[in-house]
Amino acid sequence: MTAPVTDITSARSERDLISRAAARDSSAQRDLYDKHVDAIYRIAFRFAGDEDTARDITQETFIRAFDRLGEFRHESSLGTWLHSIAVSMALGALRKQAKSDKRHVPLESAANLGRVDNNADVDLRERLHAAIDALPHGYRTVFVMYEIEGYSHQEIARTLGVAETTSKGQLFRARAKLRESLKHFRRVEQ
């Protein structure tokens, strides 16, 4: 009687998997990949907003992770470590894209979106998303991580390599900008 694959996988400790993957054991790397790829792709997509970029970010995240797995000190979970690499890769990719990012619209344009008298959910969603897209990269990163992905300020600070107060300040300013850019929505709703 053979044990289910999930049992076999769970029987392997993450530490053992990591050490084997660090030694370029392909099957161990694949196990780690399978375990984390969905979450990494999801967060990559959050930042990138399109499949191609999300895929590039995910690939680069795992390539870098496998290259540096020997440096992983188990001070955090592997998932947290991978997420921090993914966010770093995403920010790098977005910086490169900044000039050609068609989705990145000026804040004024996002504010104008709020003037459209359409209270359908689809429009509200689009207005909010456009306003988020219009945020400066730093604000948007913290906003997405905190409000949408559910990171704590401590985790954001550790991932981005900034102080917690910086994370809180960025979030505060991001929310202030969103409130300002969506002010017309309030009138529409009322």
Add this chain to the structure above:
Amino acid sequence: MNDDIRHEENNSPEPVTGSLSETELDMLINRFGGDYNRATGFVPREEMWHEIQRHGSRKPVRAWPSISLIAAAVVLLAAGIGIGFELHSRGIARSTNATLATGASHTSIPRVASTTSSGNIVGDREGASPITHAPVEPVTPVLRPPASGAFASSNVGAPPSAAARSTAYSLATVRHFTAVEALLTSYQSAQHDAANDAQLAAWARSLLSQTRLLLDSPAATDPMRNKLLQDLELILVQMTQLSPANTSIDRESLDGSMNHSAVITRLRTAVPAGASTTL
């Protein structure tokens, strides 16, 4: 969830007027925030894995050798250039001396060959009348092939004296010892992996041929130098056989030979202090 923000907002000197309230914004985020750039259900796992694997298969072969190997290669190159330059310089000096000596023994025979500023031999000067009085012995004209380059005149003259040859071989041997020492030091300090071993083996191969040339040359007439060259030959042969498949055995054997013959110490003794930088 947003206690921090509200706290900061309360301290804000200029609250945003006419904008959404915090509660309204939270409501919007709760309703629609989760949809922001939400990934579709399909995650292209296999495609991404294929790309990761493709990159991984390229990765282990290092494109660049280690710094120590590069440094050692630079030392070797500099040594080669130095030897060439030294031999050329000595060749010029020797030929000049030979020419002067020849000139002294044939004072009655003017030298009619001259060189251009670029060193090309132009033969008899047009219109120069040869001085013909009383040569002691007939001068056999020497047919010289057209030469070019700055050192063309260095071919002129008799074969080098034994002393000059000995000096040249000594220089070449010292240079060679310096290069081998660099290789052995790199071997001891380099990380032992397949890529490094391959580079070390290739390097050892080139030095091995030089070692054998020196063994067959007058440089090996000195018994101590001869013994050292023989030991080096053995070690270099072992080093050329480093292979990823059998590395630990190869290395043990090589380490044993190096320790047994104390070759690095003997190399350092054989190379005069500062020779590697001044020669």
